[in-house]
Amino acid sequence: MTIIQQQFFTLAQSGLWGTEADARLFDEHTDWAQLYKSARTQALMGIMLDGIQTLPAEKRPPRMLYLKWCNTLLQIEENNRLLNRELANVYALCRANNVEPVLLKGQGVAQNYRNPLHRQCGDIDLYIGKDNYAKVNRLLRMEATGEHEENHKHTSIEWHGVTIENHRILTRLSSPSADRFLQKEIERWHNTNLCRSLQVGDCQVTLPPLSFETVYILAHSALHFLNEGIGLRQVCDWASLLHHQKDNIDRQEVKELLRKMGLTEAAKVFGVVAVKYLHLPVEDLPVAYSEKDIPTGDWLLEDIWQGGNFGQFDTNRKQRPKGYWSGKWYTFARACRRCRELGALAPAEARWYPFMLFLHSAQAQWNHKFSNK
Numbered sequence: 001m002t003i004i005q006q007q008f009f010t011l012a013q014s015g016l017w018g019t020e021a022d023a024r025l026f027d028e029h030t031d032w033a034q035l036y037k038s039a040r041t042q043a044l045m046g047i048m049l050d051g052i053q054t055l056p057a058e059k060r061p062p063r064m065l066y067l068k069w070c071n072t073l074l075q076i077e078e079n080n081r082l083l084n085r086e087l088a089n090v091y092a093l094c095r096a097n098n099v100e101p102v103l104l105k106g107q108g109v110a111q112n113y114r115n116p117l118h119r120q121c122g123d124i125d126l127y128i129g130k131d132n133y134a135k136v137n138r139l140l141r142m143e144a145t146g147e148h149e150e151n152h153k154h155t156s157i158e159w160h161g162v163t164i165e166n167h168r169i170l171t172r173l174s175s176p177s178a179d180r181f182l183q184k185e186i187e188r189w190h191n192t193n194l195c196r197s198l199q200v201g202d203c204q205v206t207l208p209p210l211s212f213e214t215v216y217i218l219a220h221s222a223l224h225f226l227n228e229g230i231g232l233r234q235v236c237d238w239a240s241l242l243h244h245q246k247d248n249i250d251r252q253e254v255k256e257l258l259r260k261m262g263l264t265e266a267a268k269v270f271g272v273v274a275v276k277y278l279h280l281p282v283e284d285l286p287v288a289y290s291e292k293d294i295p296t297g298d299w300l301l302e303d304i305w306q307g308g309n310f311g312q313f314d315t316n317r318k319q320r321p322k323g324y325w326s327g328k329w330y331t332f333a334r335a336c337r338r339c340r341e342l343g344a345l346a347p348a349e350a351r352w353y354p355f356m357l358f359l360h361s362a363q364a365q366w367n368h369k370f371s372n373k
Contacts, residue, residue, distance in 0.1 A: 004031060005305070008038050010092035011051030013279045015044070016236060017243075018114055020054045034062040036069060045069070045078045046118030065372065077117045083107055084201030087124055091203050093139055094128075101126040103134075103205045104170065108198060109217065109237045112244035120233060123156075123163035129190060129209075133168035140164060171220065175348040178262045182329055185212065185257070204370035210245060211253040214286065215261060217241060222266040222346050225300075226245045226353050231309030232278075239274040242284045254286040262348040265293075272297020273304070300345065 001009070002060040004308045007025050029350035039048040049069050052060055087107055104125040110116040128136045137155050141147070146158035154167040170186050173179040189195060196207040207213060207356050212337050221234040242249070258342055274280040275289075282288070289297070345349060 004034050004038065008048070009277055011035070011048045012044060012232070012236075014051030014054050015047035015118075016114070016240065016327070019279075021051045021152060023055050023059050026055060026059040030059075032065050036061070036065060040232045042304070043073050043120045044231075045235065046115070047236065049073050049114075050066065050118060055237060058287070064296060073118065076120055080107070080117045080119070080121050081160055083121050084203070085122060086160050086164075087205065088201060088203035089126065089160065090126070090140075091205060094126075094136060097139060098136065099128065099132045099136055100191070100206055101128055101197060102170075103127075103198075103200070103207055105217065105220065105237070105274075107200050108205060108207050109241060110141060110211075111198060111200060112237075112240040119237075123165055125154075125165045125167065127167045127170045127190070130168050133166065136166050140166065151190040154237070169276045171216065171223075173219065173223075173261060173349060174353040175262050175351070178260065197256065211250050211257060212250055214238075214241060214249055214254050215257045215263065216246070218258075218267055218270060219261065219263055221270070222263060222349065223353070225303075226349060229307035231307075232304055233309060235242070235270060235273050235304070236278065238270060239278050239284075240278040242274070243280060246284045249286065251286045251368060256342060257338060258287060263346060266346045268293045268294045269300050273301050277301055296345070 007030065010022045010025055014017060017021055035048070039045050049072075052066075052069070061069065062249050084107060087103070091101060095287070104127055105114075106121060106123065106125055110119040110121065126136075133155075137157070140157045142196050144157045144159050148156035148163075150156075153351040154173065155167045156163055156165050158177050166320050171182070189212065194209050196210060198205055198207050208216065217238050221230050221238065224230050224234065255264075258267050264287060267285075267287040271282075271285045271287065271289045275285065276294070
């Protein structure tokens with residue numbers, strides 16, 4: 001690794017696990033501006049600052065950059081508090097109308113971190129299911145300030161200053177056989193006592209079963225990786241869940257879910273990054289990797305480092321065209337290229353992903369036309 005990467009990862013490890021960063025790596029020549037940029041690129045500003053706090057005062061960033069970093073963390077904390085407040089509000093709205101949402105990713109996953117408020121947050125993803133999907137859309141639209149294009153899985157609505165994704169379909173896999181199993185598995189636990197309950201802020205929320213969530217967090221990251229790329233925050237989400245829930249996870253059940261969803265290889269490769277670079281204890285992994293998986297894990301890390309959060313910092317990446325159809329073609333062509341080059345991560349998904357991306361886009365356009373008529 002470069003010196004910047006060595007410094008970056010000792011700070012990330014410190015922020016994640018509460019260990020002390022290796023102060024020997026830092027001196028008066030440390031390029032703190034580049035470390036700040038890397039932390040922003042990987043969506044780990046809060047975690048990295050937690051690591052910086054363990055350094056001796058004389059080895060921390062220059063005063064102005066340090067204050068800028070602290071100000072960024074204050075904004076991250078405030079964004080998390082806003083999401084937690086609105087999460088409680090949307091749950092109250094749904095429950096008042098006899099609907100129980102299932103929280104996906106986001107603020108639920110954040111509770112696995114040492115300091116949940118230091119995870120960079122995004123939106124609120126709720127799995128409602130097909131039966132109550134239209135009902136919850138109507139409820140949210142009563143106070144909505146905007147809405148994004150609906151896709152085959154969810155509606156994305158601006159509500160009280162946050163984005164809420166209302167899912168009629170929790171997620172899909174591209175491989176038909178794997179997706180059939182996935183949908184049956186979701187149906188098995190949805191709206192049953194197999195779901196979990198968790199306190200997030202002032203709200204008691206509903207989460208998927210732990211084994212399912214362990215696989216879902218990985219699947220979500222793997223699919224984003226094949227499409228556009230991911231940042232280290234996605235790997236940190238999975239690693240934090242594995243570590244925080246290490247005594248509760250049924251590893252045999254997780255292994256079986258991974259096998260049936262065609263994600264065993266992805267688990268091994270992500271495991272390499274989590275253990276080798278983030279220092280997750282190897283015994284926390286649900287599936288052990290071998291020596292032959294390490295080069296693929298290094299290759300995954302290289303793509304993550306170059307592209308950053310959802311690939312948006314990749315200097316080799318062309319800008320998405322502004323036209324609607326040219327933008328759709330750009331997304332399709334990019335996904336085809338990445339699946340061809342990066343398919344070792346999840347071979348079955350890589351084979352089917354471009355086709356299913358095209359199919360779902362066509363279905364969404366058809367449904368949009370039909371509903372307008």
